[in-house]
Amino acid sequence: MKPPSAAELERRKIVSINAETVTDVTSTDYPGHYPGEDHVWDLETFRSGLRIEFHKNEPLEASFSVIGVDASIANAFRRIMIADVPTLAIETVFINNNTSVIQDEVLAHRLGLIPFKGGREGLHTFLKWKKKPAEGTDDNNLFDYNTVMLSLNVECTHNEDAAEGETDPNKLYRHASVYARDIVYEPIGRQGQYFSGDDIIAPVNPDILIAKLRPGQCIDLTMHMHKGVGSDHAKFSPVATASYRLLPTIDILKPILGPDAEKFARCFPRGVIALDKVTRQEAAQEGSGYEGHEGELKAVVADPMRDTVSRECLRHAEFEDKVKLGRRRDHFIYLIESSGQWDSDAIFLESIAHFKEKARKIEQQVINMVR
Amino acid sequence: MAPKSKSTKETVEDAGVEDVSMSEAPTSHQPNVEDDASMIDEGVEKEQEYDEEEEPEEEPQRVKLLPGSTPTAASFEFIDEGHTLGNALRYVIMKNPDVEFCAYAIPHPSEPKMNIRIQTWEGITAIQALEKGLKDLQELSDVVTEKFLAAKKDYAERVASA
Numbered sequence: 001m002k003p004p005s006a007a008e009l010e011r012r013k014i015v016s017i018n019a020e021t022v023t024d025v026t027s028t029d030y031p032g033h034y035p036g037e038d039h040v041w042d043l044e045t046f047r048s049g050l051r052i053e054f055h056k057n058e059p060l061e062a063s064f065s066v067i068g069v070d071a072s073i074a075n076a077f078r079r080i081m082i083a084d085v086p087t088l089a090i091e092t093v094f095i096n097n098n099t100s101v102i103q104d105e106v107l108a109h110r111l112g113l114i115p116f117k118g119g120r121e122g123l124h125t126f127l128k129w130k131k132k133p134a135e136g137t138d139d140n141n142l143f144d145y146n147t148v149m150l151s152l153n154v155e156c157t158h159n160e161d162a163a164e165g166e167t168d169p170n171k172l173y174r175h176a177s178v179y180a181r182d183i184v185y186e187p188i189g190r191q192g193q194y195f196s197g198d199d200i201i202a203p204v205n206p207d208i209l210i211a212k213l214r215p216g217q218c219i220d221l222t223m224h225m226h227k228g229v230g231s232d233h234a235k236f237s238p239v240a241t242a243s244y245r246l247l248p249t250i251d252i253l254k255p256i257l258g259p260d261a262e263k264f265a266r267c268f269p270r271g272v273i274a275l276d277k278v279t280r281q282e283a284a285q286e287g288s289g290y291e292g293h294e295g296e297l298k299a300v301v302a303d304p305m306r307d308t309v310s311r312e313c314l315r316h317a318e319f320e321d322k323v324k325l326g327r328r329r330d331h332f333i334y335l336i337e338s339s340g341q342w343d344s345d346a347i348f349l350e351s352i353a354h355f356k357e358k359a360r361k362i363e364q365q366v367i368n369m370v371r
Numbered sequence: 372m373a374p375k376s377k378s379t380k381e382t383v384e385d386a387g388v389e390d391v392s393m394s395e396a397p398t399s400h401q402p403n404v405e406d407d408a409s410m411i412d413e414g415v416e417k418e419q420e421y422d423e424e425e426e427p428e429e430e431p432q433r434v435k436l437l438p439g440s441t442p443t444a445a446s447f448e449f450i451d452e453g454h455t456l457g458n459a460l461r462y463v464i465m466k467n468p469d470v471e472f473c474a475y476a477i478p479h480p481s482e483p484k485m486n487i488r489i490q491t492w493e494g495i496t497a498i499q500a501l502e503k504g505l506k507d508l509q510e511l512s513d514v515v516t517e518k519f520l521a522a523k524k525d526y527a528e529r530v531a532s533a
Contacts, residue, residue: 031468041466043510052518054526064522066515072462073511079455345523349516356512358456362449363505365434370498 014326019314062344066332074332080351081242083231087341090223097220102211112235114180114208115339118201122194130226144189148201148225152183156213173215181206204340238347241337246327248307254322255289261299267313274302444490445497452485464504469495
């Protein structure tokens with residue numbers, strides 16, 4: 001049996017998107033699916049088929065394409081980024097005094113959700129998990145390597161310098177609004193080595209509003225931060241967004257010309273479809289559909305990655321049978337937005353390491369099971 | 372539980388008999404066979420208060436073979452695993468030509484359990500297929516890391532030169 005042609009392999013990678021349905025969704029690259037074809041897992045085949053391309057790489061936002069992996073693998077990385085990569089967040093709040101209108105438990109919850117940053121080495125290597133105290137003991141297991149202490153102590157007072165007739169509470173009073181920047185980090189033990197200067201533990205965004213006060217009201221509390229994972233509580237998730245989408249494909253099967261071409265381009269986000277002039281060669285070619293249209297505008301696909309796959313073009317009768325929409329099953333466009341404690345690209349790397357460690361641990365478990 | 376040396380046919384019959392004698396209760400109601408090694412070294416922990424080196428804690432057994440399994444057709448139960456590992460492992464085991472069937476399930480969303488069913492052709496046991504799958508996933512991770520770092524470097528150079 002002869003091996004499948006390149007065109008056939010390409011066709012198999014496309015998920016078809018029709019006006020009302022989606023077809024060819026599941027991957028078929030398994031041994032035994034196609035007679036005479038092998039599709040066996042092979043590391044070198046995987047290595048040569050895998051491609052990664054960056055589109056954007058900033059600390060708080062990274063986008064890249066991973067091409068040549070199965071959805072199950074791509075999804076594992078995404079899930080790990082959201083739920084298994086650890087971060088430091090406020091876990092316990094000790095309220096000494098809270099005379100604000102916001103209730104203790106609501107305030108504590110708001111504090112927990114504030115993302116913090118700090119020295120990377122300290123966060124990732126020095127800080128360890130806080131172990132749950134053994135049952136029946138009051139040993140709280142709090143150490144410099146598993147707990148970060150913060151405090152927040154603000155009192156609202158009248159501002160004597162405020163102008164006559166001032167009505168803005170933020171000018172009329174001092175500390176009428178409590179912001180994340182009012183939280184003070186209190187180093188303990190060896191933490192000073194890791195979290196000082198630029199590496200100090202501080203909110204990623206200092207302007208997060210925590211509470212509003214009026215003269216005479218105050219908030220006085222201390223907080224403990226611990227390491228945790230997103231599967232326990234979303235506040236521990238290192239990402240605001242970690243998602244992927246499949247690369248859209250647009251195939252123009254028959255020429256779309258003139259005013260139709262302009263209408264076609266308007267069916268897509270800007271930049272997806274470009275308008276070119278039909279060349280003399282194209283017009284001279286018989287059976288191309290361009291005969292006698294030299295110099296007219298024709299629609300060409302410029303940048304399918306920008307498409308949202310709205311399927312608008314499939315709603316118009318003039319484009320029927322002229323266009324085929326799809327998505328590439330093995331082309332994942334990731335978008336990762338870090339919440340600030342990690343660099344976005346580092347979160348992805350960490351998810352791969354986590355995945356490997358998961359597999360390694362389970363392998364050991366399987367060996368133990370057999371023994 | 373599944374003796375490797377026996378031929379498939381014998382074990383199938385054996386398993387049939389064994390099945391009846393085994394507890395019919397759902398897995399959640401079967402007695403836990405965890406070794407409590409983690410509780411023993413409680414006293415030791417106190418001494419290393421200031422020593423952050425994590426002690427290599429003995430992990431409880433999280434993988435077990437489910438009753439009714441034969442060498443070439445087995446179900447495994449994974450505790451504290453989910454779709455993340457389940458689907459990836461299912462994919463890579465299905466890529467093995469000696470595997471006739473592989474699927475995973477999460478029997479109930481309230482239980483932190485994931486089951487994998489593997490049926491193999493002659494010549495390889497289900498356990499061997501599972502081990503190969505886990506090895507393949509680790510190798511795959513290394514390749515992705517390698518390519519990701521290369522792509523990151525390429526991009527940084529492209530941005531710098533632009």
